[in-house]
Amino acid sequence: MTSPDHVRSDEDRIVDLSDDDEPVLPAQTRDDTDAGWGEWSGSNDDRLLADRPPHWD
Numbered sequence: 001m002t003s004p005d006h007v008r009s010d011e012d013r014i015v016d017l018s019d020d021d022e023p024v025l026p027a028q029t030r031d032d033t034d035a036g037w038g039e040w041s042g043s044n045d046d047r048l049l050a051d052r053p054p055h056w057d
Helices: 045-050
Strands: none
Touching: none
């Protein structure tokens, strides 16, 4: 146990703010992906372009 003479406040605490190249949180979580929602992760853009109505050409 420390004596009251050695008590340090939060203002005196040394905090290392160096950048360690590790993000605190990822840019995207698994829940924010198609796999997280149980959906197929492939794109169907080719099918949608092929099924485009003739008047869109």
